[in-house]
Amino acid sequence: MSTAEPPTIFDVMPGLRMPVSEVSPMLSQMWNTTFDPSSENPSEFRASQMNVILHFGLKTSPEEAKARFETAISFAQKYPCRIITLCPMGRERSDRLLEGKIFSLCYIGDSMRDMCCCEAVILGYPTREAGFLSSQVSIWLENDLPTYHWFNRIPAERITQMHMDFVKRCRRVIFDSSIEAEDGNDLLSIEWPRPEGVIDLAWARLLPVRQSLGQFLSAVEPKKLVDGLLKVEARGQAPLKGEAANLLRWCRECLEKCTKNPLSVEFVMGDCPKDHSLELEWTYSDSRHLLWTHEADSAVAQITADFGVGHMSAPMQVQLLDSEKALAEAMFFA
Structure with missing residues (x-):
């Protein structure tokens, strides 16, 4: 049969x-x-x-x-x-x-x-x-x-x-690193004719996170962000590995602009606990620190930090862009 x-x-x-x-x-x-x-x-x-x-x-x-x-x-x-x-x-x-x-x-x-x-x-x-x-x-x-x-x-x-x-x-080539990572597929390894026109949807979805974190960090003197910084670690649940990698990339690019000297910082990916979808942690040589966490399946995030000018803690309302808006961001703006 x-x-x-x-x-x-x-x-x-x-x-x-x-x-x-x-x-x-x-x-x-x-x-x-x-x-x-x-x-x-x-x-x-x-x-x-x-x-x-x-x-x-x-x-x-x-x-x-x-x-x-x-x-x-x-x-x-x-x-x-x-x-x-x-x-x-x-x-x-x-x-x-x-x-x-x-x-x-x-x-x-x-x-x-x-x-x-x-x-x-x-x-x-x-x-x-x-x-x-x-x-x-x-x-x-x-x-x-x-x-x-x-x-x-x-x-x-x-x-x-x-x-x-x-x-x-x-004009642009689009892919989703969180999906490609499931197959061990790295499209950024390709020698694209125009690398600047290749956009990751995981990067596009991360726009609200970059905006909220950037607004928070903009109140801190750039020198205080990089002095004594030892490690930057991004963590994401399995469906958001691409977002975590792009969050790490964004931190590196921003921190490199905060100093004229080469950064001696370890940038690493880690595992995220089940109650969080994304996490970002900065570790310094002293008591200074930064920890940002985003609760799984919600728009609730929390940031705590101390850059030597006092302890700061604040809730954030931030949600990744939905599929349609992320596609538009990748095509026209990212």
């Missing part, structure tokens, strides 16, 4: 399935129909600002793929774009050819003037066809608009060997 094949990433994506050859003609026609003769044409509300390529690796689960896709669609409601989603199929589907889907949706607010129309093109491909992806995707891009590429669980060596053509045309 044969068993049904488990669904692939492509299978769980929403949209109308069609041959790849029909996708481009359908894209040209899909916004030409008017809902009502007396109303505006939907094409008036589809003013794309960019292309977003959402590129999944084989280790992406269908559930994770759906969550990333939903984030991209939510993002598109505020920043209209054409989303191109690339879904690999493993060896068990290696006999298949390229498959396409089109997903389109209009969101209507209080009036038709609040309507926003977005579209997604979804490509399912056997991994043996990965070398042809760049050519296929180039047909679907709106070529007069900037392109952003979001990698999810694609090994660094595969990006280097097969997907650098994508990178060269992109």
